[in-house]
Amino acid sequence: MSIIDSHSHVKQGAQEHFKRLQDDICRAVETIDGKETFTEDHWSHPTAGGGRARMLQDGAIFEKAGVNFSAVAAPLSENLATRLSVPLQNIFATGISLVMHPCSPMVPTVHMNLRYLELADGNAWFGGGADLTPYYLFPEDAQHFHAVWKAICDKYDSSWYPRFKKSCDEYFFISHRKEARGVGGIFFDYLKGDLDQLLEFVQDVGHGILESYIPIVERRRHEPWGEREKEWQKIRRGRYVEFNLIYDRGTLFGLETEGRTESILMSLPPEVKWPYDYRPEAGTREEALVTILQHPREWV
Amino acid sequence: MSIIDSHSHVKQGAQEHFKRLQDDICRAVETIDGKETFTEDHWSHPTAGGGRARMLQDGAIFEKAGVNFSAVAAPLSENLATRLSVPLQNIFATGISLVMHPCSPMVPTVHMNLRYLELADGNAWFGGGADLTPYYLFPEDAQHFHAVWKAICDKYDSSWYPRFKKSCDEYFFISHRKEARGVGGIFFDYLKGDLDQLLEFVQDVGHGILESYIPIVERRRHEPWGEREKEWQKIRRGRYVEFNLIYDRGTLFGLETEGRTESILMSLPPEVKWPYDYRPEAGTREEALVTILQHPREWV
Numbered sequence A, B: 001m002s003i004i005d006s007h008s009h010v011k012q013g014a015q016e017h018f019k020r021l022q023d024d025i026c027r028a029v030e031t032i033d034g035k036e037t038f039t040e041d042h043w044s045h046p047t048a049g050g051g052r053a054r055m056l057q058d059g060a061i062f063e064k065a066g067v068n069f070s071a072v073a074a075p076l077s078e079n080l081a082t083r084l085s086v087p088l089q090n091i092f093a094t095g096i097s098l099v100m101h102p103c104s105p106m107v108p109t110v111h112m113n114l115r116y117l118e119l120a121d122g123n124a125w126f127g128g129g130a131d132l133t134p135y136y137l138f139p140e141d142a143q144h145f146h147a148v149w150k151a152i153c154d155k156y157d158s159s160w161y162p163r164f165k166k167s168c169d170e171y172f173f174i175s176h177r178k179e180a181r182g183v184g185g186i187f188f189d190y191l192k193g194d195l196d197q198l199l200e201f202v203q204d205v206g207h208g209i210l211e212s213y214i215p216i217v218e219r220r221r222h223e224p225w226g227e228r229e230k231e232w233q234k235i236r237r238g239r240y241v242e243f244n245l246i247y248d249r250g251t252l253f254g255l256e257t258e259g260r261t262e263s264i265l266m267s268l269p270p271e272v273k274w275p276y277d278y279r280p281e282a283g284t285r286e287e288a289l290v291t292i293l294q295h296p297r298e299w300v
Helices: A009-033 A078-084 A139-154 A160-171 A195-220 A227-247 A249-256 A261-267 A285-294 B009-033 B078-084 B139-156 B160-171 B195-220 B227-246 B249-256 B261-267 B285-294
Strands: A039-044 A048-057 A062-075 A090-102 A109-119 A124-133 A184-191 A271-273 B039-044 B048-057 B062-075 B090-102 B109-119 B124-133 B184-191 B271-273
Touching: A009 A048, A009 A062, A009 A090, A009 A109, A009 A124, A009 A195, A039 A261, A048 A261, A062 A261, A090 A195, A090 A261, A109 A195, A124 A139, A124 A160, A124 A195, A139 A160, A139 A184, A139 A195, A160 A184, A184 A195, A227 A249, A227 A271, A227 B227, A249 A261, B009 B048, B009 B062, B009 B090, B009 B109, B009 B124, B009 B195, B039 B261, B048 B261, B062 B261, B090 B195, B090 B261, B109 B195, B124 B139, B124 B160, B124 B195, B139 B160, B139 B184, B139 B195, B160 B184, B184 B195, B227 B271, B249 B261
Parallel strands: none
Antiparallel strands: A039 A048, A048 A062, A062 A090, A090 A109, A109 A124, A124 A184, A271 B271, B039 B048, B048 B062, B062 B090, B090 B109, B109 B124, B124 B184
């Protein structure tokens, strides 16, 4: 699909960047996976624009990995206009979303989303974030993940990492389970100001996903695991589904506004279990993970 | 758990009925399953009352079957008061909920919920319904299921079945998939009037679940199936999860009001798959099911 033409260089720049980023990330994921490659689907939005959805399934490392680019122009819904406290008008939105569900329960799931929104009245902002969801906790992995985000944020504003880290903990929280989805990362929204500089920041975050995640995959891919660990991964993936379908604003917004269902729900894990009232035994590694999720901590 | 004492005989009667009904249904399910029995959990609500949760897992016929009774008194939340257009006050709610997920993809999943709500100001009503979710369509099963509900409704008011059938089709609709959750049944809410008569109706509906569902189980339990059919069942169960977590008012209301999470989410299937953009091949029985779900029809 072609990008939406624009006189606004940020609008143009963001689209071009997100598309290139999708290419770069997919190439890196295919290289490390070594077995499967991405398939591609192009789709059109009912009003204007559309997306390029990429999916890799049943790889050597990734059971299900989706990396989606989209650029859409549409009238603002009344709901969204109210939430944004702006009059009804057209909105332009472009973004990239990725979720990687690895086969091995020793390799964490990762999610990243970056987006640029521009109203017809000129109001514009960036949003996005990245977070890590381990099934077994290796504290050095969480530390590495957070250190990458802190270094990127610190290049721009030393107040950003603490603020975005806190927003991430608050956002990716499963209220009805009283636990976090994972060990967090960064989350930001309505980031306004010098759009050129913000686009640079968002570009850094985009490439940061490789630096933050791929070394963890390399480190854990040969970690041994068996049926017990796979079972636990499937149960924890149930929490991921609960979060995405009950709380995730992006998911619910996408479904409400008739986005492409299969692209929005690419975030759902390939195989999930919901046994009744499952609780890990005391003193196990499974219990240790849950304890950490109930008490989000500082990692760097 | 003991029931909440009350001078209102309907309040008392509804609780007693729902508890007895839970006993009757569990006994019938255990008898037909023949392998596993229900475990029982008692829980207390933060304000007053609580529930008796019963779960059967890994049976010969049922992979996961939950039958829950609860009776709770609590202050109305602002949200709910607004939705009901009533002033803030205490609300009493008692009900029974069941969801049965069979092992065999040839046996449909069934759901039933019955509830009685009473406000401190005396305003009171019944709600509930039952619906069937097949993985493979046997039209005579859908016909039998609907015929039972029609007969029960017709005993009270001949306008009820058509009305409740339509409400069911509207309620159990997965908008983002543009398909129904299953072949429907009946659904009613805010049923007010002669409460004694309505309690009788609700009692009939409660026992109707055995008459409507057990013969279908008996009929389909020996139907052959293999890996392909099991796979399809797991994919379709994904739709069940999507409905319950995104749209089901009872689920979202329960989670918001800090009901017992494991009792509310007992409705989630034991094992689920989300392959990317899966579409059944043309001319298959899987495709035939989807076609029916996209075009709800009259069964009796």
